[in-house]
Amino acid sequence: MHRRKVLIVCLVVLAAAFGGSIWTSTELSAMHDQLALQEVLYLPSVKTVKAMSLGYTGLMADVYWTRVVQYYGRKHLEKSVAYKLLPPLLDITTTLDPHLDIAYEFGAFFLSQKPPQGAGAPDEAIALVKKGIAQNPDHWRLYYDLGFVYWMEKKDFRDAAEAFASGAKLPGSKPWMTTMAGAMAQGADDLGMARTLWNDVLKETKDPLIRNNAAQRLQCIDSDEAVMALQKRVDAFKEHFGRNPGNMRELVDVGLLRGIPLDPVGNPYGINAYGEVVVKDQSKLPFITKGLPHGEEATVLYNKFVSAAEEKKQKEEEEKKKHEEQKSSGPGTRPTDQK
Amino acid sequence: MFAIETVALEKTYTVGFWRKATRQALKPLTLSIPEHEVFGFLGPNGAGKTTTLKLLMGLIYPTGGSAKIRGMDVQDPRVKAQIGYSPEQPYFYDYLTAHELLRYYAQLSQVPAREQEKRVSGVLERVGLRDIGKLQLRKFSKGMLQRVSIAQAIIHNPPLVFLDEPMSGLDPMGRREVRDLIQALKEEGKTIFFSTHILSDAETLCDRVAVVNKGELKGVGAIADLNTRGTGETEVLWEGTGEIQGFRALGEPHRSAEFWRVLVPDDKVYAAIDLVRQNHGRLISVTPLRETLEDYFFEKLNSKEVQP
Amino acid sequence: MIARVRSIAFNTFREAVRDRVLYNLIVFALLLIGSALVFGQISIGIEKIVLINLGLTAISIFGVVIAIFIGIGLVAKEIDKKTLYTVLTRPVRRWEFVLGKFAGLIGTLAVNAGLMALGFFGALWLEQRKFVRSDANLLTALYFILLEFVIVTAVALLFSSFSTPLFSTIFSFALFAVGTFGDDLRGFAASSHGAAKAVITLAAYLVPDLSSFNVISLVAHNQPIMPRLIALNTGYAFFYSALVLAGAILIFDRRNLK
Secondary structure, eight states, rough: HHHHHHHHHHHHHHHHHHHHHHHHHHHHHHHHHHHHHHHGGGGHHHHHHHHHEEEEEEEEHHHHHHHHHHHHHHHHHHSSSSOHHHHHHHHHHHHTTTTTTTHHHHHHHHHSTTSSSOOOOOHHHHHHHHHHHOTTTTTTTHHHHHHHHHHHHHHOOHHHHHHHHHHSSSSTOOOOHHHHHHHHTTTTOOHHHHHHHHHHHHHHOOOOHHHHHHHHHHHHHHHHHHHHHHHHHHHHHHHHHOOOOSSSHHHHHHOOOOOOOBBBTSSSSOTTTTTTOOOOOOGGSSTOOSSSSSTTHHHHHHHHHHHHHHHHHHHHHHHHHHHHHHHTTTTOOOOOOOO | OOOOEEEEEEEEESSTTOOOEEEEEEEEEEEEEEEEEEEEEETTTSSSSSHHHHHHSSSSOOOOEEETTTTTTSSSSSGGGGGGEESOOOOTTTTTTTHHHHHHHHHHTTHHHHHHHHHHHHHHHTOOOTTTTTGGGOOOOOHHHHHHHHHHHHHHHSSEEESSTTTTOOHHHHHHHHHHHHHHHHHHHHHHEEESSSSHHHHOOSEEEEETTTTTEEEEHHHHOOOOOOEEEEEEEEEEEOOOOOGGGGGOEEEEETTTEEEGGGGGGHHHHEEEEEEEEEEEEEEEEOOHHHHHHHHHHSSSSOOO | HHHHHHHHHHHHHHHHHHHHHHHHHHHHHHHHHHHHHHTTTTTTTTTTHHHHHHHHHHHHHHHHHHHHHHHHHHHHHHHHTTTTTHTEEEEEEEEHHHHHHHHHHHHHHHHHHHHHHHHHHHHHHHHHHHGGGGGGGHHHHHHHHHHHHHEEEEEHHHHTTTOOHHHHHHHHHHHHHHHHHHHHHHHHHHHHHHHHHHHHHHHHHHHHOOGOOOOOHHHHTOOOOHHHHHEEEEEEEEHHHHHHHHHHHHHHHOOOOO
């Protein structure tokens, strides 16, 4: 009957149109990335965004926070080397809602880490967390995040120790923060400390991206430790047989190993031509410092050393300049601000 | 084939927030209305008159039974070309003129383009709205809207016309005009179904009437039959006498103003007339009393059984 | 069939065009566009950017307001006031009625957008005394705004088919507001898990995604619009409107008209 016909046609159109709208919508979402790239220059200033929110800054902050996560996730998937929008997005989010701690923490990790794991901008990370501390001086976690950045990416143990120490004084902080402060002050930089810190991140944070990152870090630490242990066995082989083992199989055959060891992502460790233990797929374990291809480990260490040394040199030169300015301005001048 | 035929046509609404309770707006209604008849649908407000009309118009859907117009189910789109409908409390597009509205409706009702203009002016004349010119409908009075409503119901010359309270909002002059119009439509051979709660209109116009109350059909009767049913009494009016003794045997005379009035059984009429003449009175009128529609109406309204 | 739809469409257009509310809103929009000329003077070098941003945003917002108010007024109000009883008792199918209303409304909005666009280009002329090639992008932006109107109108019609004028208006505005954040809603759906993910994803696809239609800031900075975006947006508007209209017809056809 007529009404039955209408019903059927409508349902068919409904289904087809729904399908069509989902399809076009998905295609449009894919296009958003390209649009987003174009919009790099057109992210509105913080003041504009604040004005546009018509007072609903909390809601806008949440919207922008979602965009931060989406942006990072999308870029990370593409193994991007530039996260240009991440600093301004985080800046907008934290200006709209200065108490959104998770944003500061996110920035601490993902602004500071080197690409493609992060934006490789530790100074911006530090600036962001300091902004957070200014707005929330009694949130101990922020000091922890600050210390983390200083230690992990800047290798600035003094500032790291100071951050941990300040945080340790606040209610709710973890008791080991004082110990950490002390250890840092001594310039300790070992895998054990790193493991403790990342374990704690994993335990305390609920944000899935940060947890993922921490888990990966722990895996890499496991790998580093495993590589070091394996290297000892390889060296033992060398000593005994006077030559490098060709592969792990030989170690098993002579009883130095019980089975072919696998790295945390399931690939077997190998031995290169130089008799060094190597990790098969470095891309899956991005934070390892051992088991890298020949020469690269040296590069990593070199870079670490160089950047640390350069920074030290930079600081020394600044101090010298200040000292000389003080001297030249003569006695009776106002004392400059001490750090 | 009947013009309108319903078989156990029923409408029950589910009411309340959770849609649990039910309200039976129309109990199963079975009616047959032949062509060319003027059928009156009577009942107090809320009796189910408008519900029945809307069911017939396909504006609401029945929860039971069926309804046919000229042999076709009322849901059939072909039916719409054969009917005209004037709703209760009509309201039209604010910013159109009556002329534009009727033109639009003529178009929708598939009146041939070259005839539309003629029909529009013709029908406006018929309902007494010849000179409304460019006045927009939002400025129309209730009575004027009622006339437009009837106009749009007949502009495409349908064989069946359905009117819901066509007299509402009209002054006595307007009511007279509409009554005349319905009479004219009847003479054109149209079948007319109209609902009303004004009994005198129904009495004048209808061939048959149905009485509904509380969603139930209480009775259907022909007006002609009512007129031939006498109450068995005759009213005699005279003047110019004092109290006449002999009437006691026939009835109780009463004096009102200048004349006397008595009700006597039909078979005693001539005896009464003779009595008046003997007393040198002057006869004013001799009127046999017939059952009025009103009597029929109230009798049926609250009756327990449903009469066919 | 087509003739009836056309007839209803034309009548809807006529009724809308005579409604004074429409004109008031258009005048207001034009005033706002004119004021953009003043705001631009505040800072040297960005007059044109301000004009485009403010002008196109005004057209977009006012257009949506008009679309919703007229859409509701011409359908929900018609059902509420029972004007359509005498239409539906003619040889007009209910779906023809819905489509005719939709067509009439779109026509009204197109004219409306056209008038506002004229005002906008007029202001642009006053600002820069000539037109440059990149101004053609503005037409694309206006086209997208028109597509937005189409979607919003369809939504207003959907709500009109079952809700009172007041609630239809509220729901339509609400859906429009959520739709502007359509992209974020999708993102939110992508990062959620489990049962919530299914629910939010479904919601994200049912809510109209209006974020892709807003290219105002791009156009203000003279960026060209990719043809692929134009094609996809047109497609999305078509599919989504068809979806919503099918729903509206379905509901309206089965409805008892009190």
